[in-house]
Amino acid sequence: MMNIFFKLLKREIKLSIDRISIITSYSSFFLMSLLIFTFGIGPDIGKLNELYSPIVWLIMLFSIILISENFLMHDYRDGSLRELQYLGYSEELIIFSKAIVMFLILIIPHFFLIPLCSILLNLNLTELISLSINVILGSPSLILISIISNLLTIQVRQSKVLQFVIIMPFYIPLIIFTTSRNPNETSDIIDLNKFLILIGFFLITLPIVLLSGKMILKEVNK
Amino acid sequence: MILEIISINLFRNKKRIFKNFNFKLKKSQIAALIGKNGSGKTSLLDMVVGLIKPDSGQIIIDRCDIDEIGENKKFKFIYLPFIDAFKENFSVQDNLKLWGELSSVKFTQKKLDEKLKFFDLFQLKNTLLSKLSQGQKKRVSLVKLLLSKCTLWLLDEPFNSLDSENMKKLKVVFLNHRKNGGSILLASHIDLKIKDTKNVYIKLEKINAKPKDNNDNWNSLR
Numbered sequence: 001m002m003n004i005f006f007k008l009l010k011r012e013i014k015l016s017i018d019r020i021s022i023i024t025s026y027s028s029f030f031l032m033s034l035l036i037f038t039f040g041i042g043p044d045i046g047k048l049n050e051l052y053s054p055i056v057w058l059i060m061l062f063s064i065i066l067i068s069e070n071f072l073m074h075d076y077r078d079g080s081l082r083e084l085q086y087l088g089y090s091e092e093l094i095i096f097s098k099a100i101v102m103f104l105i106l107i108i109p110h111f112f113l114i115p116l117c118s119i120l121l122n123l124n125l126t127e128l129i130s131l132s133i134n135v136i137l138g139s140p141s142l143i144l145i146s147i148i149s150n151l152l153t154i155q156v157r158q159s160k161v162l163q164f165v166i167i168m169p170f171y172i173p174l175i176i177f178t179t180s181r182n183p184n185e186t187s188d189i190i191d192l193n194k195f196l197i198l199i200g201f202f203l204i205t206l207p208i209v210l211l212s213g214k215m216i217l218k219e220v221n222k
Numbered sequence: 223m224i225l226e227i228i229s230i231n232l233f234r235n236k237k238r239i240f241k242n243f244n245f246k247l248k249k250s251q252i253a254a255l256i257g258k259n260g261s262g263k264t265s266l267l268d269m270v271v272g273l274i275k276p277d278s279g280q281i282i283i284d285r286c287d288i289d290e291i292g293e294n295k296k297f298k299f300i301y302l303p304f305i306d307a308f309k310e311n312f313s314v315q316d317n318l319k320l321w322g323e324l325s326s327v328k329f330t331q332k333k334l335d336e337k338l339k340f341f342d343l344f345q346l347k348n349t350l351l352s353k354l355s356q357g358q359k360k361r362v363s364l365v366k367l368l369l370s371k372c373t374l375w376l377l378d379e380p381f382n383s384l385d386s387e388n389m390k391k392l393k394v395v396f397l398n399h400r401k402n403g404g405s406i407l408l409a410s411h412i413d414l415k416i417k418d419t420k421n422v423y424i425k426l427e428k429i430n431a432k433p434k435d436n437n438d439n440w441n442s443l444r
Contacts, residue, residue: 011323078310089324
């Protein structure tokens with residue numbers, strides 16, 4: 001089982017090395033949006049500091065929706081998704097390996113994007129750490145939902161509109177928990193409860209996405 | 223019997239494609255599914271490899287039900303679908319190596335070069351797939367047959383895009399495979415006139431699949 005999983009993971013990593021352009025387009029989209037928000041809000045440091053979390057998550061949400069297509073739709077169009085299925089790879093492993101590689105690819109740019117956020121949005125060290133943990137714990141669920149969104153698009157024969165209509169409501173609870181701010185929270189204390197909720201959210205999302213993804217992938221070939 | 227299709231029924235888009243379809247493929251036998259576009263040839267191959275589940279009936283490959291083979295599918299047969307699962311931004315040899323890893327087909331660089339030479343692709347081995355013509359891509363796909371050790375070959379329109387010289391080569395490959403105890407089930411919209419090949423005619427209009435001769439091995443109904 002592990003051997004099969006590593007084979008799939010190796011394949012995804014190999015393909016991703018070739019998709020290095022994704023990282024650059026993701027980073028440039030992230031950076032441009034961040035600059036738009038910063039200049040749009042103006043030089044009010046207090047306001048920027050208050051809004052940093054929703055700003056970062058909004059940008060992340062849209063950039064993930066934009067780039068997630070590269071991971072599944074391309075494989076569907078060139079027939080490699082079908083190839084994996086008729087070679088006997090289980091659908092759950094296909095989806096899981098894609099999610100891991102997507103997470104790795106997306107998390108790399110954050111090593112320099114989040115420190116940049118802290119400069120532009122005037123974050124102190126505690127807020128910077130909090131935001132980094134928030135992104136690391138929240139993005140896996142975001143990625144999993146985007147995978148289901150793409151699979152649904154394939155199932156309904158590539159209607160992008162449906163992707164948004166059906167999937168958008170599933171993003172909302174995640175966005176609420178990632179962007180919410182505890183009124184008692186001070187900028188020097190990291191809110192651990194929020195992180196536990198994000199871990200819980202991931203643990204709920206993972207089996208749901210794997211099972212529904214498996215069902216969709218089986219239906220796609222019909 | 224290497225492949226047995228027992229009383230298959232299949233509906234697609236509210237149309238009956240197969241009604242109690244029976245089919246047997248022996249060792250050292252080539253069978254050609256012949257029918258017009260949309261007659262159900264690809265659907266039949268997709269059912270054989272387990273991509274589509276028939277509404278009723280059973281498919282047995284090498285005495286195992288297709289649903290029970292699971293991850294060992296890649297050792298039981300090789301399937302070349304109409305859409306080759308190639309990555310356009312990978313070179314010819316990288317694509318074949320990627321396929322080899324996924325299919326657990328081990329080969330040396332020397333063996334790969336030898337097989338590429340057979341289909342006049344050696345000079346193109348480092349060329350990106352996106353730079354190749356349809357015929358060249360088809361030949362890259364056919365190299366998989368020479369590298370694989372599977373006895374059952376399932377091929378969807380293998381002669382499409384090939385010139386007459388390469389068609390002759392492929393026919394020789396088929397005959398050699400049969401001589402070595404292998405079996406081939408191929409789908410084509412024209413009669414390929416391969417020596418001693420059993421033709422199975424599939425006609426969607428009559429909602430049936432009927433063999434040309436009355437051989438018991440080809441006893442499809444209606």
